[in-house]
Amino acid sequence: MEKLLDMTALICQGAVVTLEIFVITLLLSLPIGGLAALGRLSKFKPLSLLMEFYVWIMRGTPLMLQLLFVYFALPMVGIRLPDIAAALLAFVLNYAAYFAEIFRAGLQAIPRGQFEAAHVLGLPHWHTMKRIVFPQVLRIVLPPISNETINLIKDTSLIYILAMNDLLRVARTIVQREFDMTPFVIAGIFYLVMTAVLTWAFKKLEAYYGKYDA
Amino acid sequence: MANTMLELTNIHKSFGDNQVLRGIDLVVDKGEVLAVLGPSGSGKSTMLRCINHLETIDKGDIHIKGQALVEGGVYVNEKRQREVLAATGMVFQQFNLFPHMTVLENLIEAPIYVKGVARDEAIKTAENLLAKVGLSEVRDRYPARLSGGQQQRVAIARALAMKPDILLFDEPTSALDPELTGEVLKTMRELAAEHMTMVVVTHEMAFAREAASRVIFMAGGVIVEENEPKAFFNNPKEERTKAFLRNML
Numbered sequence: 029m030e031k032l033l034d035m036t037a038l039i040c041q042g043a044v045v046t047l048e049i050f051v052i053t054l055l056l057s058l059p060i061g062g063l064a065a066l067g068r069l070s071k072f073k074p075l076s077l078l079m080e081f082y083v084w085i086m087r088g089t090p091l092m093l094q095l096l097f098v099y100f101a102l103p104m105v106g107i108r109l110p111d112i113a114a115a116l117l118a119f120v121l122n123y124a125a126y127f128a129e130i131f132r133a134g135l136q137a138i139p140r141g142q143f144e145a146a147h148v149l150g151l152p153h154w155h156t157m158k159r160i161v162f163p164q165v166l167r168i169v170l171p172p173i174s175n176e177t178i179n180l181i182k183d184t185s186l187i188y189i190l191a192m193n194d195l196l197r198v199a200r201t202i203v204q205r206e207f208d209m210t211p212f213v214i215a216g217i218f219y220l221v222m223t224a225v226l227t228w229a230f231k232k233l234e235a236y237y238g239k240y241d242a
Numbered sequence: 243m244a245n246t247m248l249e250l251t252n253i254h255k256s257f258g259d260n261q262v263l264r265g266i267d268l269v270v271d272k273g274e275v276l277a278v279l280g281p282s283g284s285g286k287s288t289m290l291r292c293i294n295h296l297e298t299i300d301k302g303d304i305h306i307k308g309q310a311l312v313e314g315g316v317y318v319n320e321k322r323q324r325e326v327l328a329a330t331g332m333v334f335q336q337f338n339l340f341p342h343m344t345v346l347e348n349l350i351e352a353p354i355y356v357k358g359v360a361r362d363e364a365i366k367t368a369e370n371l372l373a374k375v376g377l378s379e380v381r382d383r384y385p386a387r388l389s390g391g392q393q394q395r396v397a398i399a400r401a402l403a404m405k406p407d408i409l410l411f412d413e414p415t416s417a418l419d420p421e422l423t424g425e426v427l428k429t430m431r432e433l434a435a436e437h438m439t440m441v442v443v444t445h446e447m448a449f450a451r452e453a454a455s456r457v458i459f460m461a462g463g464v465i466v467e468e469n470e471p472k473a474f475f476n477n478p479k480e481e482r483t484k485a486f487l488r489n490m491l
């Protein structure tokens with residue numbers, strides 16, 4: 029019993045690292061993804077093409093490769109980042125690209141009539157975006173954002189290869205030392221709890237922002 | 243001249259190679275209810291949408307209440323456009339209510355943020371307008387919960403909340419089930435009776451005949467014929483008008 033508590037305490041420390049990566053990635057990649065989506069839809073062609081290229085690279089290559097690239101390849105050209113920053117850079121760039129695609133689809137789903145109605149009422153462009161368009165986009169993007177967010181929780185385990193002591197790596201270390209599978213079970217429960225909490229929170233958000241549906 | 247609400251002079255508009263408006267001249271006086279008839283594709287919507295700069299014209303002048311929106315195909319600056327277009331309101335075929343806002347919120351958004359009206363006052367005006375279109379009871383509902391006819395009456399109230407001097411309607415009943423057109427037409431007739439200046443693109447011949455003060459018939463991007471309703475319907479002059487009316491009646 030005491031052993032179990034010790035294990036859980038150690039794994040908790042790992043979970044903190046996992047949550048850190050998760051929260052920071054989410055907080056940075058959502059706004060960056062939003063800006064990238066606006067850039068992608070911009071009438072300024074070079075910006076739009078650049079964003080299309082960025083999304084293409086990030087979605088077309090494995091996150092694992094991107095992590096390794098930031099971690100091992102950048103130092104070779106003299107860019108040296110602390111471990112956690114390197115991991116975060118890769119995660120943020122990757123997830124921002126996925127969020128950008130989600131936001132782009134959401135923005136494009138808003139009917140022209142909404143912009144036209146705002147125009148004939150004299151609402152300025154930025155006000156139209158802020159008060160008319162974005163709230164409706166939010167409603168559309170919440171379900172796919174929820175999916176990606178749950179993926180992110182699980183994807184954080186990829187930093188395992190970067191020798192950072194996240195939830196999964198801590199569990200594996202104990203397993204190897206003690207010849208006991210329990211840490212994997214505990215780690216699994218941690219992931220399940222986190223995804224369950226996220227699922228619940230997004231359900232609440234979707235209900236709140238979907239209250240105007242028929 | 244002081245009574246001129248809207249003046250279109252030699253308006254030309256193309257989409258690519260498609261010349262949609264080929265020299266439109268039109269004057270609408272204060273208090274007039276102008277019905278715009280014509281076959282599908284004749285440029286009726288485009289003409290209406292040029293008036294409030296939802297489409298950009300290639301050539302011509304538009305004056306609203308004597309103030310230039312565009313002269314010789316050149317638009318006044320954006321700030322000035324806003325001022326000039328504040329006199330106009332529009333009602334769309336598809337209503338285009340803001341679905342994430344309640345009926346009341348739809349009505350007060352622009353008065354508060356565009357005109358700087360105090361919130362209490364905007365709400366009071368909105369409530370009066372809802373009473374006027376017979377929809378006080380749906381004040382706090384979301385548009386998706388309303389019938390098409392109710393949505394369109396809310397859209398009319400929303401346009402009126404900005405106190406426009408001229409209201410543009412683009413086939414306001416065409417998206418409605420036949421049994422719901424009556425309530426919208428009734429609201430429009432009431433506005434007409436109050437001498438609201440209106441330009442109404444419609445296929446509702448009864449409305450044009452009874453509520454309009456003047457009718458124009460468009461075909462192929464030009465105004466083919468124009469007259470007061472009685473003469474227009476009883477005694478059309480142009481062959482194309484006659485053919486159109488034969489099909490409609």
Ligand SMILES: Nc1ncnc2c1ncn2[C@@H]1O[C@H](COP(=O)(O)OP(=O)(O)O)[C@@H](O)[C@H]1O
Nearest residue numbers: 257260262280281282283284285286287288289
């Ligand atoms: N945004 C647009 N882009 C290209 N063509 C358009 C556009 N809007 C209208 N048109 C064309 O202009 C013509 C007139 O259309 P419209 O003004 O909608 O006619 P109406 O309202 O009389 O049915 C049609 O041939 C239509 O295909």
Ligand SMILES: [Mg+2]
Nearest residue numbers: 286287288413
């Ligand atoms: Mg039309």
